Amino acid sequence: MGLLGLLVGLGLLVLFAFRGWSVLLLAPFAALIAALFGGEPLLANLTQVFMVNAAEFLAQFFPIFLLGAVFGKLMDDSGAVTSVAGFMAERLGERRVIPAVVLAGALVTYGGVSLFVAFFVIVPMARSLFRGASIPRRLIPAAIVLGTSTFTMSALPGTPSIQNAIPMPFFGTTPFAAPGLGIVGSLIMLGAGLWWLHRAEAAARRAGEGYGDDAEGAIEQAAADELVRERATTAREFDPAELQHGHRSERPSPVLNAMAPLVVVVTVNLLMSLVVLPRLDVSYLAERRFGDTTLAAVAGVWSVAVALAAAIVTTIALNWARLPVLRRTMDAGANASVLPAFSVASLVGFGAVVASLPAFTIVRDWVLAIEGGPLVSLAVATNILAALTGSASGGLTIALDALGPTYVELAARHGIDLALMHRVAVIGAGTLDILPHNGAVVSLLAICGLTHRDSYFDIVMVGIVTSLLALLAVIALGTALGSF
Template identity: 35%
Template sequence: MLGNLGLLAGLALLIFMALRGVNILIASLLCALVVALTNGLLLPKTLLEFYPFGPLGAFTFAGKFFLLFLCGAIFGKAMATSQAAKSIALAITRSLGVKRTLLVGMIVCALLTYGGVVVFVVVFTMYPLGITLMREANLPKRLWAAATSVGAGTFTMTALPGTPSIHNVISASSLGTDLFAGGWIGIFAALIMAGLGMWYVEHGWRKARVTGEGFVENAQDRRMEQLIGDQADAPPWQMAIIPMAVVLGTIMLPRLLVAIFDVSTSENLFAELLRFSQTQPIVWPSIALVLGALTCAVIFPSMRRKLGQVFGQGAEDSIMPLINTAAVIGFGGVVTQTAGFGHFATWVLGLDLPPLLSVFTSASVVSAIVGSSSGGLQIFMQTLAPHYLEMGVSPEILHRIAAIASGGLDSLPHCGAVIATFMIMGITHKEAYKDMFAVTVAIPVIACLAAIALLMVLGIS
């Protein structure tokens, strides 16, 4: 009983401290200690093994995925410094117009994140541009936060095949699949997320116009707006999309070639390279991201002049997202050592549910506990995924359904991405979380359940 109360207390404390702005490293460690002390775990083992270096330790995760975070951050920095990301945003804005401000925000964020730019870079890049759009359209900021989150934090993060997102890579590296696993069902879920998400925010905007709610500027907006710079400095959009095309092309072309040509018995260098691309779900996307960053340096003179500085800043920018995610996983690593987590695993696996609904339940709950979709997915893959494979769930379907499920209940109030988005925009949970909950929790849950229902109707598992 005490152990279970300790688990609940640790989770409640983690949520409380995250909402109060306490550093996640400190919060996760303190909450891990609460869990350990109430569950009879030895402190030396907790602090020196379970939290940092166990199978789900913080630095076990950080070591495994360091390369991907590093290369993703460097590519994001290159796209931001060269103003290629801004160029793409401006081009879409000119094409769709201010009346389509919400659609602009969603499409630009979706395009950038699917192309390999990390979520935090996208949000930070888009918000200064969004201020002008929101002011002209008299759009409430809470709806801009929701629309950009639809694009950056839902379907491109977990559902669409081929993306070098951390969720796609975690699933592929754990299950031995590739980044395109379960692609068609992922596209089905993505259409639901994008369609319902945009319907929700557009409906919210219509209601806001009726009630007279509009854009309210604050001091944060004035500071962020200074980051826009001169629009004339941005490269043509046709050039700006080339680095993203290089990233996606590097990931997708080998898959296409393997589907066309049988290279299983070939011994030449080309065949070896194709086989390497299919068996390295961490290294190959990282190579693609580096090639994208180098492409920025080749085609944008402003980047070429400060290549070392940009790569160095990108490397620095990768550290905190990596460590913050790792810290959440370290907390989860302690939780998984408790009897309470074992009881949860036994309970969820013993439920009289179809296997895919059980996958949804377990992946969702674990992600909710740690407030991180990537952290929850990694814990799920290490602890529960083998049981579902034994039940007969195919690795490809498990890859995609677990990834989509992890991106629902993760976005509770203590989610780091939610907190960072609100911080960048200078708004509070009270002002904007209702809309964020609708598009990043409720709608992804609906999409995942709809995907599972379709699979069950088709008799696929």
Template identity: 40%
Template sequence: MLGVLAIIMTLFALMYLAYRGITVLVLAPLLAMLAAMLSGEIPALYALSSIFMPAAAGYIKSYFPVFLAGAIFGKLMGVTGAATSIAHFISEKLGKKHAIAAVVVATSLLTYGGVSLFVVVFAMYPIGAMLYREADIPKRLLPAAIALGAFTFTMTAMPGSPQYLNTMPTKYFGTTIYAGFWLGIIGSACMFFGGLWWLNRRAKKLNAAGEGYGVHENEGLVETYDNIPKFWIAIAPIIIVFVMNFVLTNWYFKLDSVIAKLHAYNPDATVDGTWPVIIGLGTAIVFILIALRKYLKNTNKVIFEGAVGSLLPIFNTGSEVGYGGVIKSLAAFGTVKGAIVAMSIPSIFKVAFSTTLLAGIVGSSSGGTAIALEVLAPEFLQMGIDPGALHRIMLIAAGGLDSLPHCGAVITLLSVCKVNHKEAYLDIAALTVVIPLLTVIVVCLSYLLFGIV
């Protein structure tokens, strides 16, 4: 009982204090030790040094190259004026009244193209900020727009999404990334149009109250429109990332000759999903340094600032992963999982509820899905539910409570956009928690009432 209370207390403390603006770098290790101490299972310092730190370090080891390349890429897109040029083009073609939709669509195209969620945040921030500034839309709505394009339908619902999360159920249910096609389309439509409705409504309300983009210091954006690259050259780096990631993921790293070379070095080695992204970003960075060099001043300083800008986001997220590692190590976490298995509710809703609850506890859609698949997949299959429906509904549900204030992706997004929880989290929650949870209900009913898969 003490262990369960320790999980609940520290989880709510983490969410509340993160929302109040206290850095997760400090909160996560302190609350992880507190949870261990309150549970009476693990010595607090042992939990810090032997559980928290290995989990955090493991995450940083896996994703630091992606964060580093993504931050430098985003910085270069900003200081060269490429982001400004893209913002101008979109604004001229779609009109300022469609600035919100432009950010969402551009973000979703990158995400659905296979670009990492975290990389999309770095790449879209300078573009979105310039577009919002031109349209005089409050900046605090920008993180929500990026989150709608990256953390919702393209991550969990769209059939064929190459995001890692969409591949996880395949080996448990024998499905493909296109599983639950029509349920995915229904879910995507609910989240996309529901999210746009919310953002446009909020923008009108805030504008009517006299709030515009606002004055924000140290944004790292180009302030003048006199010396910026043409649109075709400005958009080229993003196209390079998109195309290279797609080709490397779907062709090159699947070649037998490439896999054979990898196995010759290590028979147990597998292709790392971050490799295509790192190569694509690296190539795009080189392209910017060459093709847009006349728009760069003090290149070394710009690259250094971009590299430093990657540190806070990845360490914030790593700290969250460390906290989740300690929580998962407690025996009480097994009690929580057992209670989920014993719930007496309709099967398809049990699948959705258990997955989103686990994602909320660990603050991660992939983490919650991994636990749900590992612990509950056999029971889910015995319920007689279509495997395709299981696949899609689990993932849409995983994208619900995963975005609570302590979520590493949310913290990274806010950090990159240079706003805090108090300013922007309400809208992020509406788009990545409330609407996805309502979407889960719609999708479950579509399956139960009409047999749609």
């Protein structure tokens, strides 16, 4: 009965989340269903397991949600994201439209701009470029997914994405874990994705397909759609509803002013991770009032938080004249972080209840028994949970909350570098999360005025297939050569 309850709870969570119900309601309800079937005390599971683990997630990662959303809103309202996207389009020209859209998305998201901010800015630019080059608009979502939701989310070393931050407290790693393998994985995703999109473009030209007709008002409708909002907030760290608040500058930021904060994010993140923090005396962290912890457990989050804070200051300083209502902009960014953070924390609470049930030992033993060793079983676990929840961050946290200590022990036993574990876990979470019910997919299609029938196959090819190829390559290279 316990295993049945686990499956029923998870099934209800996935079913109703896909229908647009709030995860804040669904996750505790599904957790209690699982506990009820397992004959476990309901109130104890709610207050002592669900809430405690959800609160621990917020305590660890809310600074990244908050600072990331504020930074994204400042970049949007100052016109910096628009400027970066326009710069890429101008430099690459009409004959390289697809790379222009892909690289524009990659540049802003690797620089720390929230995914949904990038969506609402890059989609209009992509429409204009694709229309001018007579490339079918059905390929726009795939090009944007490749640039924003693959290698810059999970593979590029130092990416400030929440997905790259989640394994750090578990494994004691930094955002730059396994940098060589991350670069190899990124090149595979980018190269294979561009190959597929150019192949699709060539086939469309041979068939005389052309751009097609735009869906008028799709962007405005998507921004106001509550169903899109509920799905979006479990997928990434920005509430799309807050894009309507604040005040977007009518003048794009000068390109150097727009690029500077992105450079600051990467540079400060690198310096904090590899130079500053390792040289600090942080023996005080062992005190009870600071959680009796270690630098390894907090250094990654500290690095990303300081990098985003420095980028926020840089953005304000360089674009002061374009932010006439700074308080409203920053308020909107702060508010945009709350619902996503609590939604993912609720998924974490659900996962903690499931992991505490006696029946979960069956699932754990099955995962650990997968042939191929710890790296393969870790990749399978993160893939499955990210697929079921439709959230890379939610699935990754559930997997590591339940199995993280076990994988640390297995890594020590098999001589596997924890940096390699980190990179495999993050890439694994960023593959099958891009299923039809994924909030980012649903939101992007709505913004583009397209349907799953129009564009989802190409999204699968550039978002799932390329990530799986990169994951296999990283596992193979890591097994043969170790972490580098």
